[in-house]
Amino acid sequence: MVYGKNATVIEYKNLGTQSIPLTMTPFLVDRDYHGLFYEGRVFDFYYEKIGDILKIHSRYGAAPLYIKQERGKFEENRYWIKNLEYEGEKYRGLDYHEDANVIGKFNQLLAPGKNCFLVMTTNANILGSNPVDLKKTELSRLRKLNPKGNTDTFLKDLSIAADQFIVKRASTDSFSILAGYHWFTDWGRDTMIALRGIGIATGRKKESQSILKTFFENIDRGMLPNRFPDNDQDAVEYNTVDATLWLFVTLYEYYQKFQDATFIKKHFTHLTDILTHHFEGTRYNIHVTDQGFLWAGEPGVQLTWMDAKIGDFVVTPREGCAVEIQALWYNALMIYQFFQQELCLQSADETLAKSKIVSTKIRQHFVTSFYNDKGYLNDVVIPKESTDNAIRPNQIFALSLPFDLGKKKEIISHNIIPFLLSLD
Numbered sequence: 108m109v110y111g112k113n114a115t116v117i118e119y120k121n122l123g124t125q126s127i128p129l130t131m132t133p134f135l136v137d138r139d140y141h142g143l144f145y146e147g148r149v150f151d152f153y154y155e156k157i158g159d160i161l162k163i164h165s166r167y168g169a170a171p172l173y174i175k176q177e178r179g180k181f182e183e184n185r186y187w188i189k190n191l192e193y194e195g196e197k198y199r200g201l202d203y204h205e206d207a208n209v210i211g212k213f214n215q216l217l218a219p220g221k222n223c224f225l226v227m228t229t230n231a232n233i234l235g236s237n238p239v240d241l242k243k244t245e246l247s248r249l250r251k252l253n254p255k256g257n258t259d260t261f262l263k264d265l266s267i268a269a270d271q272f273i274v275k276r277a278s279t280d281s282f283s284i285l286a287g288y289h290w291f292t293d294w295g296r297d298t299m300i301a302l303r304g305i306g307i308a309t310g311r312k313k314e315s316q317s318i319l320k321t322f323f324e325n326i327d328r329g330m331l332p333n334r335f336p337d338n339d340q341d342a343v344e345y346n347t348v349d350a351t352l353w354l355f356v357t358l359y360e361y362y363q364k365f366q367d368a369t370f371i372k373k374h375f376t377h378l379t380d381i382l383t384h385h386f387e388g389t390r391y392n393i394h395v396t397d398q399g400f401l402w403a404g405e406p407g408v409q410l411t412w413m414d415a416k417i418g419d420f421v422v423t424p425r426e427g428c429a430v431e432i433q434a435l436w437y438n439a440l441m442i443y444q445f446f447q448q449e450l451c452l453q454s455a456d457e458t459l460a461k462s463k464i465v466s467t468k469i470r471q472h473f474v475t476s477f478y479n480d481k482g483y484l485n486d487v488v489i490p491k492e493s494t495d496n497a498i499r500p501n502q503i504f505a506l507s508l509p510f511d512l513g514k515k516k517e518i519i520s521h522n523i524i525p526f527l528l529s530l531d
Contacts, residue, residue, distance in 0.1 A: 108245070109228075109233060109241055109245060110244075110245060110248055111275060112228065112230050112233055113228060113229040113230055114226065114227070114228035114229075114230055114233045114241075115226075115227050115228070116224055116225075116226050116238050116241050116242060117224065117225040117226075117227070118222055118223070118224050118238070118242065119131075119217065119222060119223050119224075119225075120217075120220075120221070120222035121217040121218065121219055121220060121221055121222070122220075123219055124219050125219060126216055126217065126218045126219065127216075127217050128214065128215075128216055128217075129214070129215045129216070129217045129223065130212050130213070130214050131176075131212060131213040131225060132209060132211075132212040132213075133174065133209070133210075133213075133227070134188055134191075134207035134208070134209060135152060135163065135165065135172070135207060135208045135209070135210065136205065136206075136207050136208070137150060137165035137166065137169065140289050140290065142202075143196075143202050143203075143204070143205040144205050144206060144207065145205070145206045146187050146189070146206045146208075149166050150165050150166050150208065151165075151166065151167075152164070152165050152185075152208050152210050153167075154210055156181065159175055159176060159177055159178075159179070160173055160174070160175045160234060161173065161174045161175075161181060161210075163210065165208075170229055171229070171231075172227065172228075172229055173226075173227070173228050173229070173230075173231060173233075173234055174213075174225065174226070174227050175225070175226040175234055176213045176215070176223065176224070176225050176226075177223070177224065177238075178215060178223065179213045179214060179215040179223065180213070180214045180215065181211055181212075181213055181214075182211050182212055182213075182214060183210060183211040184209065184210075184211045184212060185208075185209065185210055185211070186209050187206055187207070187208055187209070188206060188207040188208075188209060189206050190204045190205075190206070191204065191205045191206070191207060192204055193205065213225065224238035224239075226238055226241075249267050249270075252266045252267050252270050252309075253266060253267075254266060254309065254310070266309055269304065269305040269309060270305075271288070272284050272285055272286060272288055272301065272305055273305060273306070273311075273314055274293075276293070276321065276335075278339070279321050279324070281317045281318070281320060281321045282314045282317040282318050282321075283298065283318055283321060283335075284297070284298045284301050284302060284305060284306070284318060286298055286300070286301040291334070292334065292335055292336075293334075293335050294332075294333060294334045294335075294350075295322060295331040295332045295333050295334070295347055295350030295351075295353075296333065296347050296349055296350040296353060296412060298318065298322070298350075299322075299331070299350055299353035299354050299356070299357045300353055300357075302315060302318055302319075302357055303356070303357055303360050306318060307357070307360050307361050307364050307365075308364070310364070312365050312367070315361060315365075316367075316370060319354075319357070319358070319361070319370075319374070322354065323374050323377050325343060326351075326377055326380065326381065327343075327345060328345070328384055328389045328390055329351070329380055329381045329382075329383065329384020329385055329389050330345045330347070330350075330351050330381075330384070330389060330390065330393075331345075331347070331350040331351040331354055332344060332345055332347075332350070333345055333346050333347035333350055345390065346391065346408055346409070346410060346414075347410055347411075347414075348391070348393055348401070348403035348404075348410040348411060348429075348432055349410075349411060349412060349431070349432055349435055351381055351439075352432070352435035352436055352438070352439045353435065354381075354439075355378065355435075355438060355439040355442040355443065356435070356438055356439075356442065356508060356509065358371065358374075358378075358442065358446075359438075359442045359445070359509055360509075362446070368450050371446055371450060371452075372450060372452060375446060375447075375450075375452050378443055378446070379443075379458050381439075382439070382440070382443060382458050382461070382462060383458055385401065385436075386458070386461050386465070391403060391404065391405055391408055391410055392404060392405045393410075395465060396428065396490050397468075397490070398468055398469070398471075398472040398476065398490050399464075399465040399466070399467070399468025399469040399471075399472065400428040400433050400436070400469065400472070400476070400488070400490065401428065401432055401433065401436040402427060402428055403426075403427075403428075403429070403432060404424060404425065404426030404427060405426065406424075406426075407419060407421060408421065408424075409421045409422070409423070409424065409425075410425075411423075411425050411429050411431070411432065411501075413425060413499075413501075425486070425487050425495075426487075426489075427487045427488060427489040427493075427495075428476075428487065428488045428489065428490065429486065429487050429501065430477055430484050430485065430486055430487070430488075430499075430501050430502050430504070430505060431501040431502070431503075431504035431505070433469060433473060433477070433505070433512075434504040434505040434508050434512065435504065435508065436469070437466060437469045437470075437473075437508075437510065437512055438508045438509060438510045440462045440463075440465060440466040440469075441466055441509075441510040442509070442510070443459075443462050444459070444462055444463065444466070447459060469512065470512060473505075473512045474512070476488050476490065477502075477505070479494075479496055481496070481526075482523065482526045483498060483502060483523050483526050483527065484502035484505060484523065486498075486499045486501060486502070498527070498530065500527070502523065502527075503524075503527075506523065506524070
C-alpha cells in the first residue's frame with residue numbers, strides 16, 4: 108500500500124518452471140466502513156479504457172477508481188457476485204453478507220521467474236509511477252521504522268504494525284491516530300492511550316507533537332474531544348471524562364522520552380485551563396467532591412471507556428466516582444505539579460494551590476473509600492451514599508500509572524493482582 112496515498116500495488120510472481128496463465132477478477136464495491144454493499148439500480152460501474160488503464164465509475168458522479176495492469180489483456184464480462192459471507196463480521200454480530208460487482212477480468216501469460224503488477228488507486232498521479240519503484244520506496248520506508256540498533260524481529264514487526272494506525276488528517280493538516288482502525292475515526296481516549304506506544308515509545312516526536320497539537324486546539328470547557336466526526340456536518344463530541352486525563356499521562360511520557368521542555372511550556376496554559384474547569388465543574392456534571400475525587404456522569408451519557416449505548420440505553424453508566432478516573436485524576440494533578448516545578452513554569456497560583464489540596468485529599472481518602480474487605484478495589488463510589496463493588500479490570504490503573512496513590516504498596520500487599528488472576 109503506497110504510503111499517504113489511496114493506492115494498492117498487488118504483485119504476482121511465477122516461482123515455477125513453466126509459464127502459467129494468470130487471471131485476475133476484481134470484485135468491486137462502493138461503500139464506507141460502516142456498511143456493506145448490495146446490488147442496486149444506481150450502480151452501473153461504467154468504465155473507460157485508456158491504454159492499459161481502466162477508469163471505473165461505480166455510479167454517475169462518483170470519484171473514479173483506476174486499475175492498471177501492464178502487458179495484460181482486459182476482457183469484459185459483467186455480472187454480480189451475490190451474498191459474499193464475511194466470517195469476521197458474522198462473529199461480531201454484524202451484517203455479514205455483501206454483493207460485489209464484476210466488470211471483467213485481466214489475463215496474462217506469466218513466464219517462469221517473471222512478475223506482474225496490478226495497481227488500484229483513486230489517485231491518478233500514481234499511475235505514471237513504476238510499480239517496482241513504488242514497492243522499493245515503501246519497503247525502504249518500512250525498514251526505517253525499525254528502531255535503531257534493534258535486532259528483535261518481533262519488535263520490528265510491532266513497529267511496522269504501529270505505523271499503520273498513524274494517518275494524516277486533511278481537515279487540520281496534521282497527523283492523527285485511528286486507534287480503532289478501521290471501525291471508526293480518531294477518538295480522544297483511544298488516541299491518548301495509543302499515542303504512548305505508537306508515537307512516543309517508537310521515538311516519533313514530530314508525529315506525536317502534531318497529534319497532541321490537534322487535540323490541544325480542540326479543547327472545550329476543559330475537555331478533550333471524545334470523537335471527531337466522520338464528516339464536516341457533525342459536531343465534535345466531548346462525552347468523555349478520561350480522555351482529558353489521559354492527556355496528562357501522555358504528556359508526561361512525552362517529556363520523559365524527548366525531554367522537550369519547549370513543547371510542554373508552550374501548552375502548559377492548556378493544562379491550567381483543564382484543571383480550572385474541572386475544579387469549577389464542567390459538562391456532564393463533572394466536578395470535584397469533598398474527598399477530592401472526580402465525579403462524572405448524568406442520566407443518558409456514558410463517559411468512561413465502558414461506553415456501550417443502545418439507543419438511549421446506557422449499558423454501563425458508572426455515574427459517580429469511578430476507580431480508574433480517580434487514578435487518572437490524581438495523576439493529572441501530580442503531573443501538573445511536576446511540570447510546574449521541573450520546568451519552573453508560571454502557573455495560576457490558585458490553580459496550583461488547589462491541585463495540591465485536592466491531590467492530598469485523594470491520598471487521604473482513596474484506600475478507605477475504594478479498597479474493600481474482599482481484597483480488591485470497588486469499581487464506582489458515591490461518597491457517603493453507595494458503593495459498586497463489581498470486579499472490573501479498571502482498578503489496575505490505580506497500580507500502573509506514573510504517580511501512585513500514596514498507599515500503593517499496601518494495596519498490592521493485599522493481593523489485588525493475585526486476586527484478579529485467580530478469577531476464572
